[in-house]
Amino acid sequence: MWSLFFDSLTLLVQPGNMAVMFGGVLLGLVFGSLPGLSTTMAVALMLPLTFVFSSTLGISMLVAIYVGGISGSCVSAILLRIPGTAASIATTFDGFPLAQKGQPVRALGTAIVASFFGGIIGLAILITAAPYIARIAIKFGPVEYSALALMALTLVGTLSGGSMLKGLLAATFGLALSLVGIAPIDAHPRYTFEIQGLIGGLAIVPFLIGLYAVPQLVLQVGRRSESRVALDLKVRGFGVTLADIRRNITNILRSALIGMGIGSLPGIGSAAANLVSYGVARQFSKNPEAFGTGTTEGIWAPETSNNASVAGALLPLITLGIPGGGVTAVMLGGFTIHNIQPGPLLFRTNPEAIAAVYAAFLLAAVLVLLTQLFSIRLFPRVLQTPRRFLIPAVFMITVTGVYISDYRVFDIFVMFAVGCVGITFERYRFPLAPVVLGFVIGPILEVNLRRALMLSKGDWLPFLTKPLSATFLLVALSIVVFGILRRRASSRP
Amino acid sequence: MLRLEINRVFGFLAIACGAVLIWQRPQATAAAAGEPGPAYFPMIVAGLLILLGIVFALVPAQVAVKRDADPDGDPDEKGDGFDLRMLVVFAALTLAYAGLFTTLGFHISTALYLVSASYLLSDGGLRALIGSAVFAILGTLVFGIALTRFFGAFLPEASFL
Numbered sequence: 001m002w003s004l005f006f007d008s009l010t011l012l013v014q015p016g017n018m019a020v021m022f023g024g025v026l027l028g029l030v031f032g033s034l035p036g037l038s039t040t041m042a043v044a045l046m047l048p049l050t051f052v053f054s055s056t057l058g059i060s061m062l063v064a065i066y067v068g069g070i071s072g073s074c075v076s077a078i079l080l081r082i083p084g085t086a087a088s089i090a091t092t093f094d095g096f097p098l099a100q101k102g103q104p105v106r107a108l109g110t111a112i113v114a115s116f117f118g119g120i121i122g123l124a125i126l127i128t129a130a131p132y133i134a135r136i137a138i139k140f141g142p143v144e145y146s147a148l149a150l151m152a153l154t155l156v157g158t159l160s161g162g163s164m165l166k167g168l169l170a171a172t173f174g175l176a177l178s179l180v181g182i183a184p185i186d187a188h189p190r191y192t193f194e195i196q197g198l199i200g201g202l203a204i205v206p207f208l209i210g211l212y213a214v215p216q217l218v219l220q221v222g223r224r225s226e227s228r229v230a231l232d233l234k235v236r237g238f239g240v241t242l243a244d245i246r247r248n249i250t251n252i253l254r255s256a257l258i259g260m261g262i263g264s265l266p267g268i269g270s271a272a273a274n275l276v277s278y279g280v281a282r283q284f285s286k287n288p289e290a291f292g293t294g295t296t297e298g299i300w301a302p303e304t305s306n307n308a309s310v311a312g313a314l315l316p317l318i319t320l321g322i323p324g325g326g327v328t329a330v331m332l333g334g335f336t337i338h339n340i341q342p343g344p345l346l347f348r349t350n351p352e353a354i355a356a357v358y359a360a361f362l363l364a365a366v367l368v369l370l371t372q373l374f375s376i377r378l379f380p381r382v383l384q385t386p387r388r389f390l391i392p393a394v395f396m397i398t399v400t401g402v403y404i405s406d407y408r409v410f411d412i413f414v415m416f417a418v419g420c421v422g423i424t425f426e427r428y429r430f431p432l433a434p435v436v437l438g439f440v441i442g443p444i445l446e447v448n449l450r451r452a453l454m455l456s457k458g459d460w461l462p463f464l465t466k467p468l469s470a471t472f473l474l475v476a477l478s479i480v481v482f483g484i485l486r487r488r489a490s491s492r493p
Numbered sequence: 494m495l496r497l498e499i500n501r502v503f504g505f506l507a508i509a510c511g512a513v514l515i516w517q518r519p520q521a522t523a524a525a526a527g528e529p530g531p532a533y534f535p536m537i538v539a540g541l542l543i544l545l546g547i548v549f550a551l552v553p554a555q556v557a558v559k560r561d562a563d564p565d566g567d568p569d570e571k572g573d574g575f576d577l578r579m580l581v582v583f584a585a586l587t588l589a590y591a592g593l594f595t596t597l598g599f600h601i602s603t604a605l606y607l608v609s610a611s612y613l614l615s616d617g618g619l620r621a622l623i624g625s626a627v628f629a630i631l632g633t634l635v636f637g638i639a640l641t642r643f644f645g646a647f648l649p650e651a652s653f654l
Contacts, residue, residue, distance in 0.1 A: 191517055221580055
């Protein structure tokens with residue numbers, strides 16, 4: 001595998017191929033950073049173009065777009081508090097406050113380096129342990145999925161800061177919102193209140209933008225005086241020191257493993273990975289109270305995790321032929337176009353294709369790092385744009401972005417309605433992360449819970465007798481108990 | 494005292510949400526034997542909402558004490574230096590933009606929105622108006638061209654043209 005890997009790498013660094021890879025990375029970065037333009041959309045748009053390339057180059061370009069898209073979503077998350085994709089929701093929690101303190105270069109630099117580390121660690125695990133992880137992933141049935149979803153929800157609900165009760169209520173509220181639309185399995189419409197636009201459910205793009213961007217924009221509009229951010233742009237390189245990396249080495253490794261693990265489970269993906277790793281980082285931090293105020297620890301965790309989840313998502317695609325999400329589903333189409341059938345036999349029939357994916361991943365991670373190094377001082381200048389231009393422009397981008405994500409005006413109003421919820425939640429210090437995770441994980445939890453109960457004929461016992469499921473439930477319970485004990489200990493004088 | 498009442502309000506809101514989930518639950522039966530059906534999961538969520546709502550409504554004191562212990566929050570949150578009238582006008586303008594997005598088409602609605610929103614946030618005067626107009630025309634053209642030509646997006650055209 002290693003010799004094939006280096007052969008593919010040698011091929012990809014040829015000037016013509018490098019230009020295609022660079023184009024893919026740039027496209028991914030732009031699509032990832034603009035709300036409404038998704039990485040899936042970018043990969044789908046470029047899919048027909050791969051016809052003209054060799055299979056190695058075609059597949060490599062799609063991988064480059066994917067890596068670029070996930071890395072690019074941190075830019076708008078940090079500078080504008082608009083997560084470009086769901087993979088960067090948790091990046092807004094500390095990235096945006098740090099940028100507002102005048103250190104956008106440091107915030108962006110941390111996110112960029114974290115993304116690089118996450119990608120490289122994920123790739124190393126992918127190359128060395130793909131068949132073994134695939135064997136564990138294949139053991140996940142509906143019972144294990146439900147238990148894992150419940151654990152993730154409890155973790156984020158409990159650890160997202162402030163009152164634990166508020167976190168759990170916010171997570172349940174997110175679950176409730178995920179119920180709107182067509183029910184899974186039997187496709188029965190529910191909670192639509194006879195509103196045509198609600199039949200398809202609430203879409204993720206207006207939901208995310210409404211919850212995170214609208215409250216911040218409203219706050220900016222309502223301010224009587226213009227608050228200018230004093231930018232500290234005199235920072236060397238990425239603004240990340242070796243000491244900072246050393247301090248966060250456990251955080252980085254742990255978040256990469258979480259990203260890889262959650263990313264490798266079909267259907268869950270990077271949206272859950274970044275939130276869970278943020279929650280875990282906060283739990284294990286020596287300064288948990290600094291989370292949410294602009295600590296770099298809170299940027300390392302989600303950004304390492306979401307890029308590792310890209311490697312994780314490629315794992316079931318390559319080893320089992322199962323796409324874990326939208327992007328990998330489109331990529332499966334790309335493999336098919338080039339007559340490559342992913343699955344267990346691919347390692348024997350076409351190891352060159354696997355080596356090409358690995359090589360493209362590495363090259364794309366390096367190209368993303370270099371591209372962002374040259375643009376890191378350019379993007380923060382957005383924060384110096386006068387309010388009278390910046391706010392209308394951001395509203396215009398969000399309205400148009402939400403519209404083109406599904407071509408429905410209804411979604412724009414959903415964004416504003418969710419924005420009102422976001423404003424209320426922020427006003428009374430309810431955490432937003434559990435709402436998002438509840439909303440994202442709700443359908444996964446429901447479909448797997450119903451399948452599990454169907455298989456067990458309504459018996460709940462398998463949740464406790466299956467080792468993986470029992471472990472997840474035990475961890476969930478421990479998190480709640482530990483959270484209560486920790487709060488009691490901290491409230492003592 | 495106000496904080497305490499607000500926590501109680503959130504508790505009652507959660508109970509109300511749970512009640513709506515139960516009241517509006519799907520009446521369809523399960524598709525297969527042993528399958529719990531489309532109302533099963535919503536009932537669990539409703540139960541959780543009601544339970545958490547009751548806890549929130551009954552034991553707000555601890556939360557309230559914590560909130561009251563932090564009176565120096567964000568000045569904006571307390572209403573200092575916050576222009577509510579500007580916010581209402583801006584919100585109405587943005588909602589009108591969303592409402593007219595497909596009727597007027599992307600170019601006209603966006604240009605009108607950008608010029609009026611930008612002028613609204615300025616100090617006023619002819620110079621600000623010219624600046625807003627230039628910004629609106631350039632912003633609309635650049636963003637529109639980028640989306641349609643480079644990213645393959647379809648933007649609405651004016652329905653009356």
